Amino acid sequence: MTSGLQSILREPRYDLVKAPTPLQRLSGFERKLGRPGLYMKRDDLMEIGLGGNKLRSLEFWLGAALREHADIVLVAGGATSNLCRLTAAAASMAGLDCVIIHNAEDSPANRERSFLNRLFGAETRFIGPVGEEERAAAMKAAAAELMGQGRTPYIVGDAVLGALGYILAAFELHEQSQRESAPLRHVFLAGSMGPTEAGFIFGNAMLGHPFQVHLVSVEYGQAELEERIRRIYEGIGKRTGLAVGGLGEAPLHYHMAHLGGGWGVPTLESEAAIVAFARTEGILIEHVYTAKTCAGFLDLVANGTIPQGEPACIIHTGGTASLFSQREQFRTVS
Ligand SMILES: Cc1ncc(COP(=O)(O)O)c(C=O)c1O
Structure with a gap:
């Protein structure tokens, strides 16, 4: 095999x-x-x-994003999410913009926790402590908004x-x-x-x-x-x-x-x-x-x-x- x-x-x-x-x-x-x-x-x-671990997955996700000619990736997670941090880092290497949807309160403590994401150049959006479904809906809405602006987004996480x-x-x-x-x-x-x-x-x-x-x-x-x-x-x-x-x-x-x-x-x-x-x-x-x-x-x-x-x-x-x-x-x- x-x-x-x-x-x-x-x-x-x-x-x-x-x-x-x-x-x-x-x-x-x-x-x-x-x-x-x-x-x-x-x-x-x-x-x-x-x-x-998420870097091993990101090799495939970014491979797919680049194949689809994406110019921006979207990812969602908590303020300390490893997936979000590593997506921001990897996207910057691949020359892709990155938007992160944090399902967390927009508080000074959470901004500090997601500092590295912005250091890697990602835009962070805090949508409050919502559940997985609402977070996924917010990500789809953000992707639609970006497409309306002529961008080609790729949603990370399959x-x-x-x-x-x-x-x-x-x-x-x-x-x-x-x-x-x-x-x-x-x-x-x-x-x-x-x-x-x-x-x-x-x-x-x-x-x-x-x-x-x-x-x-x-x-x-x-x-x-x-x-x-x-x-x-x-x-x-x-x-x-x-x-x-x-x-x-x-x-x-x-x-x-x-x-x-x-x-x-x-x-x-x-x-x-x-x-x-x-x-x-x-x-x-x-x-x-x-x-x-x-x-x-x-x-x-x-x-x-x-x-x-x-x-x-x-x-x-x-x-x-x-x-x-x-x-x-x-x-x-x-
Ligand atoms: C450090 C770390 N270990 C393990 C896991 C679990 O991996 P999986 O989501 O593939 O079950 C995660 C998920 O975010 C993680 O960040």
């Missing part, structure tokens, strides 16, 4: 990620937990906009297209894993809106399932997370024409124990994970996505659910920029 890669590589792509990102040994945790074979794939270490970036990431990690003395067996990812997860799971299926994939939910209950991933996974199958088997055949494990009060609400364990990664490895992770995922990883490794002798890797999906606006959420560090 690796020949199937051609159908993904045929999609237009704008080059943003110097691959491979580092596969780093977590030697501090290996010592602490008394077991070898703990790794982190550093998708936070990319050259643009402080890096992160989940299936964005997921293709993590099919490539699965191949990249597999190749890196093969070079280790013992190949990776378990891979951990944040469970959230789904494109990253669905793409990685699809890529893993194309490779013949070398990895057990663990999703630590940071946003939704299991039924909704599964449904989101299934929709995108099936969408990838349709778009690429690749038959890799259903999601039911995938070695997939959902972990709900770290969701706590939901998206963006820290737990004692997620804060402990931030502190532990900072003080054991010198690695920064943030509250919303990576802390809960790392908490799940440490938990399952320490309690033996991930057996000794089975190397495990967490994918650091970035988002580190938001750590600077999360200081007040810490309870144990002042």
Whole structure:
């Protein structure tokens, strides 16, 4: 099925990620937990906009935008959205203008949180704390307004297209894993809106399932997370024409124990994970996505659910920029 890669590589792509990102040994945790074979794939270490998973998706989104001769991209998210920050950064590189719709109050605190977006040259519009549907409608209205002015807008965010970036990431990690003395067996990812997860799971299926994939939910209950991933996974199958088997055949494990009060609400364990990664490895992770995922990883490794002798890797999906606006959420560090 690796020949199937051609159908993904045929999609237009704008080059943003110097691959491979580092596969780093977590030697501090290996010592602490008394077991070898703990790794982190550093998708936070990319050259643009402080890096992160969305850059892999943006390669495909900007590829599509340029193919459609767009001259401006539209994107929506909260004031600290990693997608918005990285879209602003990537658009400026590609010579495209960028409008960001923030579904957040127009307050001094939120303007400060979205400062980097304007630094990258994007226009930011605050439409108040509305839900996903209203935000999407606002984005469509903004696109229509721009077309009326003779512009050619492209709306960033097609989940299936964005997921293709993590099919490539699965191949990249597999190749890196093969070079280790013992190949990776378990891979951990944040469970959230789904494109990253669905793409990685699809890529893993194309490779013949070398990895057990663990999703630590940071946003939704299991039924909704599964449904989101299934929709995108099936969408990838349709778009690429690749038959890799259903999601039911995938070695997939959902972990709900770290969701706590939901998206963006820290737990004692997620804060402990931030502190532990900072003080054991010198690695920064943030509250919303990576802390809960790392908490799940440490938990399952320490309690033996991930057996000794089975190397495990967490994918650091970035988002580190938001750590600077999360200081007040810490309870144990002042
Ligand atoms: C840093 C970070 N990690 C993980 C995710 C989750 O990715 P996905 O939306 O593909 O589920 C996001 C989403 O914004 C993110 O910003």
